[in-house]
Amino acid sequence: MRDQVKTPYGGAVPDTPDPISEAHRQWSARWPEHADRMAAVTSVMRAQQLLLSRIEAVLKPHGLTFAAYEALRLLAFTRTGTMPMGKMGTRLMVHPASVTNVIGRLERRGLVGRAPSPDDRRVVLATITPAGRDLAEEATAALNDAAFGIAALPAERAAEITAALRAVRISVGELSDDQ
Amino acid sequence: MRDQVKTPYGGAVPDTPDPISEAHRQWSARWPEHADRMAAVTSVMRAQQLLLSRIEAVLKPHGLTFAAYEALRLLAFTRTGTMPMGKMGTRLMVHPASVTNVIGRLERRGLVGRAPSPDDRRVVLATITPAGRDLAEEATAALNDAAFGIAALPAERAAEITAALRAVRISVGELSDDQ
DNA sequence: GGAAACTATTTTAACTTCCAAATATTGGAT
DNA sequence: ATCCAATATTTGGAAGTTAAAATAGTTTCC
Structure with a gap:
């Protein structure tokens, strides 16, 4: 048996191809002007859930949350x-x-x-x-070895995420525009 | 006194200019090859916290989490x-x-x-x-009216976030490359 | 010097999440 | 027919979260 990672629940697999695209489509039909923001928010929530569950899986053997x-x-x-x-x-x-x-x-x-x-x-x-x-x-x-659960994600893609999310932190007022 | 929003705790304001840049810098000094992924993960966590707290604030008057x-x-x-x-x-x-x-x-x-x-x-x-x-x-x-807590974020920026995070979902195996 | 205002931490209580174990029920293999 | 494995839900318990109230200590300002 492969060392099958015991996924905490973030690993749950949805039953539709891409739930987020699907939600975006549904939302577009009724509130087209809000669909992109809704999808962004949902994406953040889902990414957080996936990442957190992978990280906690790495930390668990060390007895840490x-x-x-x-x-x-x-x-x-x-x-x-x-x-x-x-x-x-x-x-x-x-x-x-x-x-x-x-x-x-x-x-x-x-x-x-x-x-x-x-x-x-x-x-x-x-x-x-x-x-x-x-x-x-x-x-x-351990976290470094596991590359924070996203070993398969190229560093450039990672940097793009940080950059894109900086816009959220700015829009929410956590950051000023020039940092 | 201004109508000072009663921020739920996600609104907590850090005491350094940009904690994420700072963490990235610290990490770069020791594990340069992992700094970008670390920062991306931290960004997702923080964005989730900020967005969730805003959304819950909108929903609260309706008695919903x-x-x-x-x-x-x-x-x-x-x-x-x-x-x-x-x-x-x-x-x-x-x-x-x-x-x-x-x-x-x-x-x-x-x-x-x-x-x-x-x-x-x-x-x-x-x-x-x-x-x-x-x-x-x-x-x-109510959520639509509040634009999901990110009214200030242009729709194009929102779409960029969704796109950037799709890479996470792919790297984690939730999505195949072609959806 | 003392009252009032402010600050730091803890406690309490209500929710939320997840995991692991218990309970039912179904369905397939003997 | 019956036993066994798989499936669906619930229960109980640990951990985390927040808001609000309680406690203790400091500062400010008459």
Whole structure:
């Protein structure tokens, strides 16, 4: 038996040839002026689902979810291995409660430590442990080896995606036009 | 005070100019051959988060989450307004358990009915009610009015995104090259 | 110095997702 | 006829998300 990847559900296969083209066609029939945006949004949703499921499949053997990996990597990338919880939320662009949550789980596994800041006692500092660093290293290598689930996608195509989606981030106001 | 949109959390604003460019730079320093794919994946994740939060904000006044809306719309688009649970899962590309869940909630609100299939008693058929149809109609109009949260994005840019992401779906094997 | 306003984090509660296991039912092979 | 494998759905549990409220600590400004 080949090493058949256990696809998490993102791997579900639709029953029509291309559900997105099909949806676009249906939408065009009634609201032609919105069909392209609808298709773009649907494409993003589907791509995210596919990519996330592949990435989680790579991380799973290391005992990490994507959210956990991101938190760990963020800490591993800082010089001191320490960062205030709040700042982690901003960097990762997630809700503060989610940070509390992930760090809690990482802490229980001894991958991260937690301590009040000496400067401002409202602040809690998360610190990566040596074990956490090792795991982050390991997981990052795995993701690189797997080329983030899109080994078959040429780098130029990847760059096109980043460029095309920058337009979304601009239109939504996350980015200004000139970055 | 300006009418400051109450952004759901997807609206969180990062503290660096462009986190994705920055991550790309960091990655390039160590694993140059993977930086473009990493950035593409991160872009998709972030775009999804932004779009989902905008769409959910539009749907919220109608009492629907995106998942619920999709299920309702799927039923509304069929001729008979009826579909087996399993097929809904395939079409929506979500886990069967998620279908059970969403339909359960829609059922409790009287937007959908549920009945065992006369042909195969393993099968459960979900059927949209008149109230469900009305709501689907209403919500769809709202999404169109809001241009799916990307009114500011020109239709051509939207089409580029769909095209660029098709490459992902092909590379992952969801689509063959010629569709 | 103290009240009021603001900031950082956590808790709680409601949802959503997925996986894995349990339950039914069907249909094919002996 | 019956057993077994496949199929359809549900249940239970872990993880993640958000909004809103609670807690604690800092700052600002009279």
